[in-house]
Amino acid sequence: MNPGQTDIAAITTGPIELIEETSTLNAPDAEQLLEHMLELIARESAALAETGAAGEKLADLYTRIALATWDVRQRPDEALRLLARADGHPLAPRLRTMAALDDVEQLAALPEASGALAIEVAEAWLWRHGDPARAAEIVDRLLAGDLPSAWRAHVMELGIVAHGARGQWPRVVELCTGGVNDRSPPEDIAATGALLIDRGHDARAALELCWRKLQSAPSEASAGTSAAGWLRCLDIALEAAIQLADPRRISLLERRAAWLDRVPGAAVEALATRLTVAAELDARRAAGDALVLWSELADDAAAHTPGALRRFARLRVTWSASAAATPDARKAKLAAHRRLADIECAEVAATHAWRALELGAALGDPTIGDT
Numbered sequence: 001m002n003p004g005q006t007d008i009a010a011i012t013t014g015p016i017e018l019i020e021e022t023s024t025l026n027a028p029d030a031e032q033l034l035e036h037m038l039e040l041i042a043r044e045s046a047a048l049a050e051t052g053a054a055g056e057k058l059a060d061l062y063t064r065i066a067l068a069t070w071d072v073r074q075r076p077d078e079a080l081r082l083l084a085r086a087d088g089h090p091l092a093p094r095l096r097t098m099a100a101l102d103d104v105e106q107l108a109a110l111p112e113a114s115g116a117l118a119i120e121v122a123e124a125w126l127w128r129h130g131d132p133a134r135a136a137e138i139v140d141r142l143l144a145g146d147l148p149s150a151w152r153a154h155v156m157e158l159g160i161v162a163h164g165a166r167g168q169w170p171r172v173v174e175l176c177t178g179g180v181n182d183r184s185p186p187e188d189i190a191a192t193g194a195l196l197i198d199r200g201h202d203a204r205a206a207l208e209l210c211w212r213k214l215q216s217a218p219s220e221a222s223a224g225t226s227a228a229g230w231l232r233c234l235d236i237a238l239e240a241a242i243q244l245a246d247p248r249r250i251s252l253l254e255r256r257a258a259w260l261d262r263v264p265g266a267a268v269e270a271l272a273t274r275l276t277v278a279a280e281l282d283a284r285r286a287a288g289d290a291l292v293l294w295s296e297l298a299d300d301a302a303a304h305t306p307g308a309l310r311r312f313a314r315l316r317v318t319w320s321a322s323a324a325a326t327p328d329a330r331k332a333k334l335a336a337h338r339r340l341a342d343i344e345c346a347e348v349a350a351t352h353a354w355r356a357l358e359l360g361a362a363l364g365d366p367t368i369g370d371t
Contacts, residue, residue, distance in 0.1 A: 063091055097121060104129055118142055119151070122158060132165035153179070169199040177205075182212065189213040190232035193240065194355070198362035203240040210237035211248070214255075227263055228347040234259065235351060242322045250284075253277045265345030271302040272312035276319065314340050318355075327363075334359040 066079040083096050097117050100106035101124040113121050118138055126135035139159035147155060156179050163171040176192045189210055196206035210233050217230050234256045241249035253276055260270035274297055281290035302308060314336045321333035337356035341349045 059092070063095065066095060093117060101128065114142075114145075116151075119155060119158070122155075122162070126158065126162050126165075132162040136162040136166060136168070136171075173200040173202075177209070180209070182216070184213075186213055186217070186226055186229035186233040190229065190236045191358075193233070193236035194358045197236070197240055197243070198358060203243040207237055207240035207244065207246060207248075210234075210240070227259075228350045231256070231259060231263075231347055231351045232354065235355065239319070239322045242319050243325055245323070250277060250280045253280065260348070263345060263347050265343070266348050267302040268305050268308050268311050269315070269343070269345065269348050271297065271300055271305075271308060272315045274300075275312050276316060311340070311343075330359060330363060334363060 063083065066083045079095070079099050083092050083099070093113070094117060097110060097113060097120060100110055101120070107121065107124060107129070110121065112118075119142070122135045122138040122142075125131045125138070136159060139155055139162055142155050143152070143159060156175050160172055160175050163169075163175070173195055176195055180188050180192050193206040193210045196202045196209065200206075213233055214230075214237060217233070234252060238249060238252040238256065240246070241252055253273055257270045257273040257277065260266040260273060274293065278290050278293040278297060281287075281293065297303060317336040318333050318340070321329035321336070334356055337352045337359065341353040341356060343349050343352075
């Protein structure tokens with residue numbers, strides 16, 4: 001038995017004296033206990049060094065005392081010094097990383113991490129130290145390698161935030177479009193489409209992305225479907241089609257109106273959409289079809305709702321502004337969407353409010369057009 005083991009045995013196997021008085025128990029002082037542990041480790045390490053078996057066992061001892069130093073003394077710097085002598089222990093790299101997260105210099109001095117540790121470091125640079133450039137660099141390195149699918153989704157979200165904070169919108173667009181597919185929910189497709197319009201200035205890609213998704217849309221809003229998500233998808237596709245003067249815009253308008261017919265509280269929004277369809281028919285010189293639709297809409301009960309004309313005008317502002325695509329038009333569109341969000345129908349309100357949020361962020365001033 002080496003000296004270190006003798007000391008430990010003396011502590012743990014000595015004679016036990018029974019004390020009848022147990023009404024007051026004094027817990028040992030944590031600092032004194034830690035000092036005693038340090039003395040034991042010094043003796044044990046010396047004994048291990050004499051036997052030539054210092055490697056793995058000694059690394060384990062230094063790792064344990066580093067944990068105690070960190071937890072009891074609140075000294076991550078001292079813990080780092082001890083962990084530097086624990087090379088080879090499987091926990092040492094993670095503990096070194098955790099101890100350095102709050103210190104910029106120590107974090108920058110860490111060796112290049114991989115896997116989960118690299119994600120922790122990227123998050124520390126982004127959220128704790130406000131350095132999206134360092135975070136983005138780590139994220140891009142991780143995404144270029146092999147990652148478990150669950151990790152990849154998280155790292156992509158982290159990359160979107162980091163690159164967005166730097167204003168690197170082409171990279172954000174690349175990450176977002178690469179992260180959606182035919183199985184993605186309509187909300188994600190709509191958000192990516194809006195990003196393509198606002199940041200990527202690619203209305204064509206936005207239209208095709210949303211159009212493909214709309215081919216799998218349910219025929220009507222019902223329980224279990226994302227009514228607001230599908231409406232958002234329709235609206236982004238329509239906005240892109242109007243901007244491009246794509247002939248599919250009238251089909252999208254008709255589909256929007258039919259969808260809104262089945263959403264409680266959306267009758268006025270559906271009416272305003274159909275009024276736009278009638279105007280489109282006139283513009284296409286389809287006078288006969290336009291005449292029939294205008295006659296139907298004149299007798300629609302929703303046409304007698306207070307504020308129906310105002311809603312129609314504001315909705316037309318958003319679509320006319322999409323065609324104009326000028327800074328002043330975008331400001332007008334933002335203001336109109338904010339006012340259109342004032343409606344009892346939750347799905348319609350959410351759709352306009354979310355688009356206003358996107359437009360406000362893209363304009364760099366989310367208070368523009370606030371009411």
